Amino acid sequence: MNVPHSIAPPSPPRNIPFLTMSRSLEEEGDFPPEKPLTTTPPSLYYLGSQAPSSLPSVPAVLQNLKKREALTVSASRLCIVLVGLPGRGKSFIGRKLANYLNWKGHRCKVFNVGKYRREVAGSATADFFKGSSASGSSVREQVAQAALKDMFEWLEEPVVNMEKEDDYKDVMDSVAIFDATNSTVKRREMILNQCASRRFGVGVVFVESICDQPDLLEENFRQKIKISPDFADMPFEEALIDLKARVKNYESVYETIDDDTCSYIKVYNLSAKIMANQIFGRMSKTIIPCLMAWNIGSRPIWLCRAGETDGGVGGKTGKGTFGSRRTQDANLSDRGKELRDKLATFVHDKARTFHENQSYTPGMGSEKLHDEGEFHGVRLGSGLPVDTRGEKGACKIMCSTMPRAYQTAALDEDWRVEQFSSLNPLDKGDFTGLEMEEIKEVDPEWYAQLRKDPFQTRFPGGESYYDLIQRLESCLIDMEQQVAPVLIVSHVSVLQCLVAYFRGSPVQECTSIAFPMDTLVEMVPVQGGSWKENRYSMLPRSRVNSKEPLPKSPKSPTGSISEEGGEVEEGNTTHPIWGDS
Numbered sequence: 084m085n086v087p088h089s090i091a092p093p094s095p096p097r098n099i100p101f102l103t104m105s106r107s108l109e110e111e112g113d114f115p116p117e118k119p120l121t122t123t124p125p126s127l128y129y130l131g132s133q134a135p136s137s138l139p140s141v142p143a144v145l146q147n148l149k150k151r152e153a154l155t156v157s158a159s160r161l162c163i164v165l166v167g168l169p170g171r172g173k174s175f176i177g178r179k180l181a182n183y184l185n186w187k188g189h190r191c192k193v194f195n196v197g198k199y200r201r202e203v204a205g206s207a208t209a210d211f212f213k214g215s216s217a218s219g220s221s222v223r224e225q226v227a228q229a230a231l232k233d234m235f236e237w238l239e240e241p242v243v244n245m246e247k248e249d250d251y252k253d254v255m256d257s258v259a260i261f262d263a264t265n266s267t268v269k270r271r272e273m274i275l276n277q278c279a280s281r282r283f284g285v286g287v288v289f290v291e292s293i294c295d296q297p298d299l300l301e302e303n304f305r306q307k308i309k310i311s312p313d314f315a316d317m318p319f320e321e322a323l324i325d326l327k328a329r330v331k332n333y334e335s336v337y338e339t340i341d342d343d344t345c346s347y348i349k350v351y352n353l354s355a356k357i358m359a360n361q362i363f364g365r366m367s368k369t370i371i372p373c374l375m376a377w378n379i380g381s382r383p384i385w386l387c388r389a390g391e392t393d394g395g396v397g398g399k400t401g402k403g404t405f406g407s408r409r410t411q412d413a414n415l416s417d418r419g420k421e422l423r424d425k426l427a428t429f430v431h432d433k434a435r436t437f438h439e440n441q442s443y444t445p446g447m448g449s450e451k452l453h454d455e456g457e458f459h460g461v462r463l464g465s466g467l468p469v470d471t472r473g474e475k476g477a478c479k480i481m482c483s484t485m486p487r488a489y490q491t492a493a494l495d496e497d498w499r500v501e502q503f504s505s506l507n508p509l510d511k512g513d514f515t516g517l518e519m520e521e522i523k524e525v526d527p528e529w530y531a532q533l534r535k536d537p538f539q540t541r542f543p544g545g546e547s548y549y550d551l552i553q554r555l556e557s558c559l560i561d562m563e564q565q566v567a568p569v570l571i572v573s574h575v576s577v578l579q580c581l582v583a584y585f586r587g588s589p590v591q592e593c594t595s596i597a598f599p600m601d602t603l604v605e606m607v608p609v610q611g612g613s614w615k616e617n618r619y620s621m622l623p624r625s626r627v628n629s630k631e632p633l634p635k636s637p638k639s640p641t642g643s644i645s646e647e648g649g650e651v652e653e654g655n656t657t658h659p660i661w662g663d664s
Contacts, residue, residue, distance in 0.1 A: 160238050160285045161258045161366050162278050166265045166340060167292035168333050170303045170326065172353055176292060177262040178612040179377050180370060186584045187369070187556070188549055189256045194234045196263035199226035206313045209328035214336055227263060227270070231277060234259045238285060256366060265289075266337045275345065288367050289347035290374070291340050296352050306610055350374055376564035379608075382437065384562055384569045384585070386578050386604040387426060387621075389488040390419025415490045418622070422601050425621040426570075427494035429603065434478045434568045479565050481558065482572040483507045492572040505554045509576035512545025537594040548594055552580055559584060578604070585614040 163180065165173040177193045184191035200207070204222050211219040238257050265271055271289065278285035294300055304326055308314045314322035340347045346367060349358040357375050362368055392413035415423065480499065482492035483506040492500045514522050523530045526543075533540045541547035555577065562569050571581065575598050583593035585606040598604070601622040606614040 159256050160281075160283060161256065161364075162234070162238075162274070162285050162287050163258060163260045163370070164265055164271065164274055164287060164289045165260065165262050165292070166271070166289050166347075167294075168264065168266065168337060169330050170300060170307050171292040171294045172303060173264075173292050174262055175379075175612045176290060176350065176374070176377070177260045180373070181260055182584070182587045182613070183373050184258050184370075185587075186552065186590050188552060188590060189258055189366075191258040191260065192237060193260045193262055194230045194237075196227050196230045196261070199230045201312055202226075206315070209325050209332060212329050212332045214332065230261065230263070231274070234261060235277070235281060235285075238281075239283070258366065259285075264333055264337075266333055268338050268342070271340070286364060286366070287346065288362070288364075288370075289340055289345065290370075291347060291349045293339070293349060293351050294353065299352060310611065348374060353377075353379060372560050373563070376560045377612075378564065378566060379610075380566040381441075381608060382566055382568050383433065384565075384571065384606045384614075385430065385433075386571045386573070386581060386598075386606070387491070387602070388578060388598060388600055389483070389485060389572055389574060390422040390491040391416045391600065392419060392487050413487055415487060418601075419487065419491065422621055423491050423494065426491070426603065429619065429621070430478055430494055430568070430570055437568055438477065477567040478570055479567060480570045480572070481506065481561070483574060483577070485574070488572045488574070492570065494570075503558055505558050506571070506573045506577055508574035509548065509551050510542065510545040512542040514542055514545070538591045548576070548580065551576060552590060555580055582616075586616065587613055 163177075165177055167173045174193075174195065174197075177195070181191045181193050200222065203226055204211070207219070210216060212223075213219060238259055261274065265274065275287055278287050294303065304323060308317075308319060308322045308326060314326070317325065340349065343360055346361040346364075348360075348362060348371065351357070354375055354377060357371065359371055362371065393416050478498060479501070480492050480494070481501050481503055482488040484502045484504050485507060488506070489500060489502060511517075514525075517525070519530075522533075529540075529543070538548045541550065559581070562571065571578075573581075578598045579593045579596040580590070582588075582596050582598065582604065583590045588596075601620065603619040603621055605617040605619065607617070609615050
C-alpha cells in the first residue's frame with residue numbers, strides 16, 4: 084500500500100516582529116501593495132493569534148470562568164474530606180498531607196472518625212458496619228458528628244504565630260483533614276452543608292482513594308490488620324476474613340464521587356493515576372503534586388553536607404557560627420575529598436543491596452523483573468532501558484549549585500549529578516559572610532529580632548527560613564516520587580528544613596536542628612507514612628566518641644545509630660544554628 088508522504092508545516096519564524104514580517108511579505112509581492120494586511124500571514128499562524136485577549140461571549144465559556152472565579156477565592160480555612168472504602172490508604176494519605184502542609188507553614192490536623200468510634204464503641208467486627216445494624220449506624224453517625232464538631236472548633240481557634248504581625252497570620256492557613264469512609268452522597272452533602280454554614284466559611288476538597296488491583300488490595304489489607312486496633316486480638320486469618328466482610332458491607336452502599344460541581348481529586352491505586360475536578364484554589368492545587376509523588380516504596384533518602392573546602396569550614400559541627408568569609412567557588416580540601424570517597428563507597432554498597440532486595444527495579448531491565456512480567460497490573464516488556472552501571476545500582480543524586488556541593492556529590496563518572504539552585508543555602512542578603520557578632524554590631528535591632536524569631540525573620544535583601552521552605556517544595560516532591568535511593572548534598576539551612584519534614588517535627592523549630600559535618604543522615608520510609616532516621620559518621624572525629632549513642636528525635640523514637648558510630652551533636656539546642664557550609 085502506498086502511503087503519501089506527510090508534509091511538515093513550515094517552522095514559525097523566531098524573534099521577528101509582526102510588522103517587520105508584514106513589510107517583508109509586501110516587498111516580496113505576496114500581497115497587493117495597495118491593500119492593507121488584515122489577516123495573519125500563514126507563516127505566523129503557528130505562533131498563535133496576536134489579537135488582544137477579550138472576554139468571550141460564548142455562554143458555556145463564561146459559565147466556566149465564573150466557576151473558576153468562585154473556586155479561586157483565597158480562603159484561609161479548608162477541609163480536605165477523604166473518601167474511600169476500607170483498606171484504600173486514606174489514613175496514609177491523610178498523615179502524609181498533614182505532615183507536608185504543616186511543613187509548608189500551614190496549620191493542619193487530621194480528624195480520624197475511626198478513633199472517635201473506638202473511644203465510644205471499642206473495637207468492632209464486620210457486623211457493626213452492616214447497613215441493617217441500627218445500633219451500628221447510630222454510633223457511626225454520632226461519632227462522625229462529634230469529629231465534625233471538634234474539627235470546626237479547631238478551625239475557629241485563633242492562630243498565634245510567635246507574636247508576628249498580621250501578614251504572617253494571613254499565610255498561616257488552617258487545613259482540617261476529615262478521615263473517614265464518607266462513602267455516600269448523603270454523608271458528603273451533609274459535610275458540604277455544614278462547612279458552608281460556618282460563619283467564616285470553610286472550603287471543601289474531596290480526595291477519593293480508589294484501589295482495584297487485587298494484589299495491591301491484599302497488601303493493603305495485611306498492613307491494616309497489623310496496625311489497626313480493631314484486629315489487635317484476632318488471629319491474622321480471622322482478621323482478614325472480618326476485614327473483607329467489612330469492605331463488602333461498605334461496598335453495598337458505596338457511591339463514588341460523580342458530582343462535577345464540587346472540587347475533588349481521585350487517586351487511583353496509590354497514585355498510579357490522578358484525576359482532578361474544579362481544583363483551582365491556591366491551597367487545593369498545592370496538594371496535587373504531592374499526591375502524585377507519594378508512593379509506598381522502601382528507598383532510602385540520604386542527606387549530607389558539602390565537604391570541607393580549602394578555605395576551611397566555619398562551624399564544623401554545625402553549631403555556634405553564622406558562616407565564613409570564604410568564596411562560594413572554593414574547592415574541596417583533602418578532607419573534603421576523603422568524605423567524597425567514603426560517601427561513594429557507602430552509596431555504591433547500599434544502592435546495590437537495595438536493588439538486589441527489590442522484586443521490581445524500575446528501568447533496570449533485571450532478570451527478576453522480566454520473569455514476573457507484570458507489576459501491579461502493568462505489563463512490562465523487554466523495551467525497558469537496561470542499567471549500564473553494572474553492580475552499582477541506580478541512585479538519584481541531587482545537589483546545590485555550589486562547587487563544593489557538586490564536587491562532594493560527584494561520586495562516580497557513571498552517575499549523573501543534578502544541580503538545583505533551590506538546594507542552595509539560605510540567602511543572607513546584605514549580611515552574607517558576616518559572623519553573628521559582626522551582625523550584632525552592625526544592626527543590633529535586627530539581630531534582636533532574629534534571635535526572637537529565627538524562622539520568620541528575613542535577612543535584608545535575602546531570605547527567611549520560611550522563604551527557604553517555599554523554594555524547597557519542588558525538590559522535596561522530586562525526592563518523594565523516587566523509587567530508587569536518593570542522595571542530597573546541600574548545606575546546613577537546607578538540610579535543617581528537610582530533616583524537619585522527614586521527622587515530622589515543627590518546622591518553626593528547624594533552625595535549632597544540628598547537622599554535623601562529615602555525617603550522613605539516612606531517612607527510610609516506614610509503613611505508616613513517616614520516616615525512620617539513622618546517622619552514619621563518614622569520617623572519624625577525635626573529639627567525639629564514636630560509640631556514644633545518638634540522641635533520638637523527640638517525635639521519632641525509631642532513630643538509631645549505625646555500626647560505624649555517629650556524631651552526637653543534636654542535644655537540646657536552645658539557640659539557632661547558623662553555620663551554612
